[in-house]
Amino acid sequence: MVLTHFIGGRPVAAGPGFPVHDPVTGLVVRHVHEADPEVADRAVRAAREAARDWAAMPVGERAGWMRRLAEGIEERFDDLVAAEIADTGNPLDQTRTLDVPRGIANFRAFAEMAAQRPEEAFHLSGTLSYTVRRPLGVVAVIVPWNLPFLLMTWKLAPALVCGNTVVVKPSEHTPGSAAVFAEICAGAGLPPGVVNIVFGHGSAGQLLVEHPDVDAVTFTGSTRTAAAIMRTAAQRVKPISFELGGKNAGLVFEDCDLDRAVEGTVRSAFTNGGQVCLCTERMYVQRPIFEEFCARLAARAQEVEPQPMISAAHRDKVLSYYALARSEGAKVLAGGGVPVFGDHRDGGYYVEPTVVAGLSEWSRFNREEIFGPVCHVAPFDSEAEALDLANSSEYGLAATVWTTSLDRAHRVAQRLEAGQVWVNTWDVRDLRAPFGGVKLSGIGREGGTRSLDFYSEPTTITIKLEQPDA
Numbered sequence: 001m002v003l004t005h006f007i008g009g010r011p012v013a014a015g016p017g018f019p020v021h022d023p024v025t026g027l028v029v030r031h032v033h034e035a036d037p038e039v040a041d042r043a044v045r046a047a048r049e050a051a052r053d054w055a056a057m058p059v060g061e062r063a064g065w066m067r068r069l070a071e072g073i074e075e076r077f078d079d080l081v082a083a084e085i086a087d088t089g090n091p092l093d094q095t096r097t098l099d100v101p102r103g104i105a106n107f108r109a110f111a112e113m114a115a116q117r118p119e120e121a122f123h124l125s126g127t128l129s130y131t132v133r134r135p136l137g138v139v140a141v142i143v144p145w146n147l148p149f150l151l152m153t154w155k156l157a158p159a160l161v162c163g164n165t166v167v168v169k170p171s172e173h174t175p176g177s178a179a180v181f182a183e184i185c186a187g188a189g190l191p192p193g194v195v196n197i198v199f200g201h202g203s204a205g206q207l208l209v210e211h212p213d214v215d216a217v218t219f220t221g222s223t224r225t226a227a228a229i230m231r232t233a234a235q236r237v238k239p240i241s242f243e244l245g246g247k248n249a250g251l252v253f254e255d256c257d258l259d260r261a262v263e264g265t266v267r268s269a270f271t272n273g274g275q276v277c278l279c280t281e282r283m284y285v286q287r288p289i290f291e292e293f294c295a296r297l298a299a300r301a302q303e304v305e306p307q308p309m310i311s312a313a314h315r316d317k318v319l320s321y322y323a324l325a326r327s328e329g330a331k332v333l334a335g336g337g338v339p340v341f342g343d344h345r346d347g348g349y350y351v352e353p354t355v356v357a358g359l360s361e362w363s364r365f366n367r368e369e370i371f372g373p374v375c376h377v378a379p380f381d382s383e384a385e386a387l388d389l390a391n392s393s394e395y396g397l398a399a400t401v402w403t404t405s406l407d408r409a410h411r412v413a414q415r416l417e418a419g420q421v422w423v424n425t426w427d428v429r430d431l432r433a434p435f436g437g438v439k440l441s442g443i444g445r446e447g448g449t450r451s452l453d454f455y456s457e458p459t460t461i462t463i464k465l466e467q468p469d470a
């Protein structure tokens, strides 16, 4: 079977097919149609045709549609989990407890937030100004492969509830859960054209970005792709929202609870094979506990179940960084190779969870995002030095701090150059909070009212009030 695009409420089989591989085995799991210019244009036109009625619908009604989609996801929960796992090779438990439930939460949370959002009003010298918010129009939603359903719905839900229609382009590696979602939209009777999904590689995303009838672009992925999107979007001054790469730092102070710091770092470095933009790739540990932290982290890394990388190319990229670490003079404390299972997984795209030490801040290994299950560990002596090291990166998405001092927690967190700082925890997400990165890690914030701000624009209306007789 070849997965079809979803345009104007119907499946559309057009464009050449391409294979999708199971990262666990390397075998082909499905074929998918690749969007060509005609398909992209058809999808954008369908979105445009649906835009007026969808935008005119009262927000409370659109919120009702979001709740129905959430119910649809609940009904197709097992199918979504299966599709997500087939494409990503992500662990079953993680997919059941994180990726798919977050899809439900995204639709419910943004339905509530949008429906309850107040407008603004201002009085000035006998005038009343108030705002009405309007959708942007047709939004291109370009989604990465690491947590495909979570990240697609994180952008779709606020875009839709604000009154936009969308064309979604999932990653070429992970079309499956989006295809199930298309069936959910059709089954729920969502007005045709409100959600359109086209499949394909980066070139398909590019077709959407450059389409004159796409009004805004939201993207999660690499900084390099974002720069290309930005150049194209600039031609028509399209609004963009980008959540990009990271080279996230973790700071472990000697006053920390070491058990929690080690276990927290195991999660923050190795979850999903390190293929989460929030994962930690640089750990800085205060010198008195450095040796013990390294020994314990290295021991735990060897117990972590390896996860597959998304593709052979990505596995090779991660392995090239393992080789780079050695050539730059690193000491490998754990991992550094390819696991051998002696079963079907030996055809898959696995690398070992890896811990290295001994490299300078200026090594390529410590500057470039790897996006694999690997972290470098280095010692520091003072809080000021720890902050300098953490902030030396060109990226600034997330950071972690491990300390039992409340004063230090606030002081350090406020000085870290990152969009999100976690203290004594990692990847706890409150959907109402602003989320995004500084420096090369992104532009703009989504989450809570920040999402509603991005996916709609205020018009200010100012009325001269009648002055009472003097």
Ligand code: 6OD
Residues within 6 Å of the ligand: 146, 147, 151, 154, 243, 275, 276, 277, 278, 429, 435
């Ligand atoms: O949790 C989220 O909402 C989010 N946007 C996570 C991003 C992960 C990137 O790989």
